[in-house]
Amino acid sequence: MADRTRCTCMHCRTRGLMGPVILITIGVIFLIGQYTRFSVRELWPVILIVVGLVSVACTLASKEGHTGS
Amino acid sequence: MSNGTGERRSIFVGLLLIVFGVLFLLREFVPGWGIGHILVRYWPLLLILWGLAKLYDHFAAQRAGQARPPTVTGGEVALLFLLLVIVAGMVIYGRIRDRNPDLDFSGSIFGGNNYSASQELANIAVKPGSRVTITTNRGDISVHTGEGSEMRVVANKSVKSFNEGDAEKRLQQVGVFAASVSDGYEVHPQLRGEGSSEVRVDLEVQVPKQVSLVAKTDSGSITIADVNGSVAATSENGDVEIHGVSGDVTANLQHGDVRILGTQGNVRLAGGGSEVELADITGDASIEGDFYGPVRIRNVTKTTHFASSRTDLTIVQLSGRMESDSDKLEISDVPGSVNLTTREKDVTLENVMGRIHVEDRHGDIEVRFAQPPRSEIDVTNDSANVDLTLPAKSGFAIAAASRSGEIQSDFSDSSLKLVNENQTSKLVGQYGGHGPQIRLATSYGTIYIRKAA
Numbered sequence: 001m002a003d004r005t006r007c008t009c010m011h012c013r014t015r016g017l018m019g020p021v022i023l024i025t026i027g028v029i030f031l032i033g034q035y036t037r038f039s040v041r042e043l044w045p046v047i048l049i050v051v052g053l054v055s056v057a058c059t060l061a062s063k064e065g066h067t068g069s
Numbered sequence: 070m071s072n073g074t075g076e077r078r079s080i081f082v083g084l085l086l087i088v089f090g091v092l093f094l095l096r097e098f099v100p101g102w103g104i105g106h107i108l109v110r111y112w113p114l115l116l117i118l119w120g121l122a123k124l125y126d127h128f129a130a131q132r133a134g135q136a137r138p139p140t141v142t143g144g145e146v147a148l149l150f151l152l153l154v155i156v157a158g159m160v161i162y163g164r165i166r167d168r169n170p171d172l173d174f175s176g177s178i179f180g181g182n183n184y185s186a187s188q189e190l191a192n193i194a195v196k197p198g199s200r201v202t203i204t205t206n207r208g209d210i211s212v213h214t215g216e217g218s219e220m221r222v223v224a225n226k227s228v229k230s231f232n233e234g235d236a237e238k239r240l241q242q243v244g245v246f247a248a249s250v251s252d253g254y255e256v257h258p259q260l261r262g263e264g265s266s267e268v269r270v271d272l273e274v275q276v277p278k279q280v281s282l283v284a285k286t287d288s289g290s291i292t293i294a295d296v297n298g299s300v301a302a303t304s305e306n307g308d309v310e311i312h313g314v315s316g317d318v319t320a321n322l323q324h325g326d327v328r329i330l331g332t333q334g335n336v337r338l339a340g341g342g343s344e345v346e347l348a349d350i351t352g353d354a355s356i357e358g359d360f361y362g363p364v365r366i367r368n369v370t371k372t373t374h375f376a377s378s379r380t381d382l383t384i385v386q387l388s389g390r391m392e393s394d395s396d397k398l399e400i401s402d403v404p405g406s407v408n409l410t411t412r413e414k415d416v417t418l419e420n421v422m423g424r425i426h427v428e429d430r431h432g433d434i435e436v437r438f439a440q441p442p443r444s445e446i447d448v449t450n451d452s453a454n455v456d457l458t459l460p461a462k463s464g465f466a467i468a469a470a471s472r473s474g475e476i477q478s479d480f481s482d483s484s485l486k487l488v489n490e491n492q493t494s495k496l497v498g499q500y501g502g503h504g505p506q507i508r509l510a511t512s513y514g515t516i517y518i519r520k521a522a
Binding site for chain 2: 048052063
């Protein structure tokens with residue numbers, strides 16, 4: 001585990017974005033739900049799209065210089 | 070997942086999430102968009118996407134000199150299965166909700182109790198003929214008329230909360246404004262303070278008969294009855310029902326059903342939604358936008374106009390009825406003319422005595438007459454049948470042509486000629502006495518000309 005966090009190849013770095021990006025998306029969706037006429041119940045699929053986008057970016061990212069197990 | 074031996078994760082998982090995310094989002098924002106229908110129709114595209122993703126995996130791995138990811142992984146199958154289960158759940162939930170519209174699941178999902186308070190305002194004297202504007206952000210508007218010249222307003226405020234003190238505070242922060250303004254009278258909630266925007270305010274208003282009305286809500290239904298002036302109703306998300314109005318009626322909505330019955334003026338309906346019912350309208354009726362139906366119109370004295378992304382229809386004097394849904398359109402009993410352009414709909418016209426002009430494709434057209442036709446008939450179709458039924462005593466001049474198709478006629482006469490040239494069947498000539506011109510055309514389909522039994 002510790003090795004993987006230290007790896008600096010593009011693939012692992014993109015992968016590391018997944019968690020934070022999901023949190024940010026959820027936060028933004030709840031804010032939008034509170035202050036505009038769109039509701040969380042309408043916007044939840046955005047989370048799927050964001051996870052999908054990061055996942056695709058992750059697959060496309062080069063693994064050059066990948067270290068660790 | 071990557072196991073460090075240089076194996077890549079398939080691109081398919083990400084693509085699948087994006088596709089389903091977009092589908093779910095469209096479902097929320099496009100009215101009448103059924104995710105179940107789309108999947109039933111286009112599921113093979115998922116297989117193609119899967120194949121393309123695997124092809125990409127293969128070449129990407131080859132280029133990087135790595136081992137190819139396995140063709141089908143348990144994770145992918147599980148994800149696909151999970152997404153399909155969610156879709157099935159949504160379809161079933163939608164069906165249940167359609168049958169029991171009063172069930173409210175959202176409360177049980179997000180929790181909290183419903184707290185409400187009712188507020189009755191002092192009566193306001195209203196000058197006859199003036200305009201009353203009623204607005205609320207979230208909530209229903211219901212307007213009826215009463216004797217006398219006063220306006221009565223009852224506001225029902227409600228809010229969902231986990232705690233009674235908080236709920237009461239929020240309810241108190243919402244007042245209702247009702248007074249005369251420069252160009253008439255206004256009724257609307259006044260929100261003060263944080264959290265008050267979540268308070269739902271239903272307005273029940275009694276007005277004198279002699280007013281015109283403007284009603285607007287962002288989320289909620291609108292009901293208006295028996296007003297003498299004109300009525301304009303706008304609901305972003307909710308049903309609209311308007312009865313017995315003497316003036317013109319304009320309704321705008323995005324989601325929901327509309328019923329407008331018994332109007333002496335013109336009716337204009339725009340936006341989109343699901344079911345539409347218009348009946349007993351003395352003026353013109355016009356519907357513009359995508360209402361996913363069924364759309365039912367009965368008894369319109371002047372002209373009916375119906376325009377959606379697929380259909381453009383004008384009916385002069387609809388004394389019978391018109392009904393339209395996603396794959397069919399039926400019109401019956403029209404003394405005047407019908408002019409229709411559509412596609413992928415089965416069209417049925419019955420007893421239209423004025424001029425008929427129909428253009429369709431990929432949908433069968435049926436035209437039936439109980440009395441001999443008196444006006445011109447002009448029907449064009451593509452890749453589907455045309456079926457015309459006339460009384461035996463009809464007289465007409467016909468020119469029918471079916472490219473790569475055939476013609477079957479119950480009417481035969483020495484002056485009617487059936488020919489077949491260049492893969493096109495043609496029927497040309499006169500039948501009976503003097504009669505209107507009939508033009509029928511299609512391709513890859515049969516034209517039937519039948520005698521009514």
